[in-house]
Amino acid sequence: MEKKLPTIEIIEKYCKGCHICVEFCPTKVLEMQGFVASVKNLEACIKCMQCELRCPDFAIKVTA
Amino acid sequence: MAKKVAFLQGNEAAAQGALYAGCNFFAGYPITPSTEVAEVMSAELPKVGGKFIQMEDEIGAMAAIIGGALAGSKTLTSTSGPGLSLKQELIGYACIAEIPCVIYNVMRGGPSTGMPTGPSQSDVMCAKWGTHGDHPAICLVPASVQETYEEVIRAFNLSEKYRTPVMVMPDEIVAHMRERIVFPEPGEVAVIERTVPTVQPEQYKPYDTSFGDVPPLAAFGSGYKFHVTGLNKMQDGFPTTKAAIVQAEEERQVRKVDGNVDDIVKYEEYLLDDAEIVVVAFGSTSRSARFAVNEARKQGIKAGLFRLITFWPFPEKQLLALSKKVKAFITPEMNLGMATGVVKGVVEGNAPVHGIFRVDGEPINPGQILDKMKEVK
Amino acid sequence: MAFDYEKYIRPGKLPHIWCPGCGHGIVMKGLIRAIDTVGLKKENTAIVSGIGCASRLPGYMDCCTLHTAHGRAAAFATGVKMAKPEMDVILVGGDGDGTAIGGNHFIHACRRNIDMTYIILNNKIYGMTGGQFSPATPTGAKASTTPYGNPDAAFDIAKLAIGAGATFVARGTAFHANQIDKLIAEAIQHKGFSVVEILDDCPTTYGRRNKFKSVIEMMNHLKEIAVPVKAAEKMSPEQLQGKVLTGVLYKEERPEYTDEYAKVIERAKGAK
Numbered sequence: 167m168e169k170k171l172p173t174i175e176i177i178e179k180y181c182k183g184c185h186i187c188v189e190f191c192p193t194k195v196l197e198m199q200g201f202v203a204s205v206k207n208l209e210a211c212i213k214c215m216q217c218e219l220r221c222p223d224f225a226i227k228v229t230a
Numbered sequence: 231m232a233k234k235v236a237f238l239q240g241n242e243a244a245a246q247g248a249l250y251a252g253c254n255f256f257a258g259y260p261i262t263p264s265t266e267v268a269e270v271m272s273a274e275l276p277k278v279g280g281k282f283i284q285m286e287d288e289i290g291a292m293a294a295i296i297g298g299a300l301a302g303s304k305t306l307t308s309t310s311g312p313g314l315s316l317k318q319e320l321i322g323y324a325c326i327a328e329i330p331c332v333i334y335n336v337m338r339g340g341p342s343t344g345m346p347t348g349p350s351q352s353d354v355m356c357a358k359w360g361t362h363g364d365h366p367a368i369c370l371v372p373a374s375v376q377e378t379y380e381e382v383i384r385a386f387n388l389s390e391k392y393r394t395p396v397m398v399m400p401d402e403i404v405a406h407m408r409e410r411i412v413f414p415e416p417g418e419v420a421v422i423e424r425t426v427p428t429v430q431p432e433q434y435k436p437y438d439t440s441f442g443d444v445p446p447l448a449a450f451g452s453g454y455k456f457h458v459t460g461l462n463k464m465q466d467g468f469p470t471t472k473a474a475i476v477q478a479e480e481e482r483q484v485r486k487v488d489g490n491v492d493d494i495v496k497y498e499e500y501l502l503d504d505a506e507i508v509v510v511a512f513g514s515t516s517r518s519a520r521f522a523v524n525e526a527r528k529q530g531i532k533a534g535l536f537r538l539i540t541f542w543p544f545p546e547k548q549l550l551a552l553s554k555k556v557k558a559f560i561t562p563e564m565n566l567g568m569a570t571g572v573v574k575g576v577v578e579g580n581a582p583v584h585g586i587f588r589v590d591g592e593p594i595n596p597g598q599i600l601d602k603m604k605e606v607k
Numbered sequence: 608m609a610f611d612y613e614k615y616i617r618p619g620k621l622p623h624i625w626c627p628g629c630g631h632g633i634v635m636k637g638l639i640r641a642i643d644t645v646g647l648k649k650e651n652t653a654i655v656s657g658i659g660c661a662s663r664l665p666g667y668m669d670c671c672t673l674h675t676a677h678g679r680a681a682a683f684a685t686g687v688k689m690a691k692p693e694m695d696v697i698l699v700g701g702d703g704d705g706t707a708i709g710g711n712h713f714i715h716a717c718r719r720n721i722d723m724t725y726i727i728l729n730n731k732i733y734g735m736t737g738g739q740f741s742p743a744t745p746t747g748a749k750a751s752t753t754p755y756g757n758p759d760a761a762f763d764i765a766k767l768a769i770g771a772g773a774t775f776v777a778r779g780t781a782f783h784a785n786q787i788d789k790l791i792a793e794a795i796q797h798k799g800f801s802v803v804e805i806l807d808d809c810p811t812t813y814g815r816r817n818k819f820k821s822v823i824e825m826m827n828h829l830k831e832i833a834v835p836v837k838a839a840e841k842m843s844p845e846q847l848q849g850k851v852l853t854g855v856l857y858k859e860e861r862p863e864y865t866d867e868y869a870k871v872i873e874r875a876k877g878a879k
Contacts, residue, residue, distance in 0.1 A: 279872055285685070455670055
């Protein structure tokens with residue numbers, strides 16, 4: 167059965183590039199693209215919501 | 231029906247005046263010589279469902295009355311010299327955030343701890359220049375127990391009408407002397423309530439000048455959500471550093487008072503029609519001045535009294551007009567020349583201004599004023 | 608499912624003013640989730656702050672918000688709560704604002720046990736003014752005004768609150784993000800004065816002066832020092848060296864101030 171992928175929305179104008187989401191993602195889904203976070207490997211996402219929870223800038227929304 | 235009459239102390243009358251004006255929240259901190267106000271309020275407010283709180287310090291008391299006012303109450307604090315110094319930080323806050331509240335300050339000897347039980351009139355400059363920044367200032371200076379009662383009511387009315395803090399500053403003699411007082415009937419003296427918004431909550435802006443220089447003020451917990459800050463702010467209450475807005479808002483706040491001087495300024499003219507020597511006085515000193523004027527008249531000196539009831543804004547227009555008709559002004563006051571300096575500035579050299587200053591904790595007696603009249607006549 | 612934070616944030620106010628990696632935003636999110644959990648009504652909730660970075664938080668919240676003067680939040684809030692006891696009152700501020708210039712108001716609000724929740728974002732520094740030491744700065748730490756190391760001792764803010772009479776005291780960290788809302792929700796539901804201290808990071812003015820190489824290192828430091836109160840019970844004093852207890856540290860039921868004042872009103876009316 168095909169795995170249903172979540173949506174990870176990154177609001178670039180809110181992101182301040184602190185790296186928290188990238189570092190604390192347990193499956194390394196995110197990376198920095200210049201000064202903002204970006205999704206590198208959505209397939210690896212386990213929908214743990216750590217990135218959304220920890221983002222200090224209200225810049226990440228994960229929809230499972 | 232005969233009116234209710236009592237024999238009261240100035241401070242007790244102040245508390246009664248506040249209750250008449252609808253004050254339902256008091257926060258204070260004990261300080262001589264104003265503590266009786268807190269004592270009366272602690273007994274009387276809960277009887278009418280009002281709130282009394284003794285705070286941890288003077289600043290806290292000032293903060294609490296601003297918070298209470300923002301939650302819709304009519305609020306009062308009482309203090310004296312050192313307490314007024316401490317309250318200045320948040321008096322400025324009430325000015326810029328435009329929160330109505332009344333500060334009753336009994337003037338005692340100063341600076342610092344000074345003479346806690348000695349009278350003084352040396353806080354009048356603090357009423358205008360105590361807190362930093364440009365801001366509106368209203369300061370009322372009653373001279374009797376009856377007038378203390380009435381001026382406290384007026385202070386609440388001005389505060390609500392202009393959405394700004396108002397100070398009432400009797401000197402210690404007025405605050406502690408006992409006199410006959412006649413209470414007005416309920417409804418006899420007008421009581422002004424603040425203008426609250428009529429717009430829907432989504433449209434409400436706490437500093438919306440489309441309603442004029444005094445925007446309506448909603449209460450927290452009345453369905454309106456809004457932001458209040460001590461920073462320079464825009465009409466929606468949020469901070470700004472935009473030059474044009476900051477300038478316009480500061481000017482509007484000051485204009486609320488300076489543009490309504492005729493409504494706020496109150497004074498008494500006594501025997502001024504033909505007066506050549508005019509005593510400008512306020513508070514208990516004005517009582518000595520009246521006595522001296524009467525004595526002078528008996529001795530053929532054309533003396534009169536201009537009694538300040540509003541100290542700020544200062545009755546500049548009236549004194550300037552007077553200065554063109556008189557030979558001299560005498561300005562007795564229990565400080566080293568605070569009102570004297572203001573009068574000198576106002577009269578633009580049209581007539582000499584002779585001060586009589588005492589800061590020794592003793593009242594200025596009529597004899598001193600009479601002697602000065604003879605000296606300058 | 609993504610949490611709808613925007614329901615509680617004033618439109619157009621984001622991005623906020625806090626620096627990259629500052630944990631204040633994490634705490635704000637915890638506060639929003641707590642408000643949502645408890646079901647507070649926005650128009651009936653007053654959020655009050657003093658001055659400083661953390662004190663800018665209320666401005667983002669779509670509630671009745673009051674940004675007061677430095678240190679005075681508890682005293683302003685006491686006025687609001689006394690005038691309208693039916694309102695829910697939340698205080699937010701930093702360690703310097705709350706325990707230095709606001710220390711007196713803080714301890715007396717604790718003593719009165721007036722029903723409010725005070726969230727102290729403790730980043731151990733005065734951030735907004737550029738990193739001067741605060742009453743929470745550890746001894747020896749570097750700040751812009753302790754270039755040779757801090758000679759002062761630090762407050763244990765939670766202990767201070769307990770000693771002063773707060774009836775609910777909890778501590779969390781910006782690292783333990785999913786605990787913040789639970790602590791704050793319990794604090795809001797507690798009747799009385801509740802203090803929630805959140806250990807936070809200030810990478811800009813504390814971290815760089817104190818050998819933290821990155822935001823991540825600061826966050827991991829919070830993770831390392833935190834010990835849940837339950838776990839601490841089984842640990843020796845040696846094991847607890849350098850650790851900080853987290854969770855609900857203290858809770859008691861004691862008469863609440865506005866309730867007590869309501870009784871004063873009844874007595875006064877009876878005495879008439």
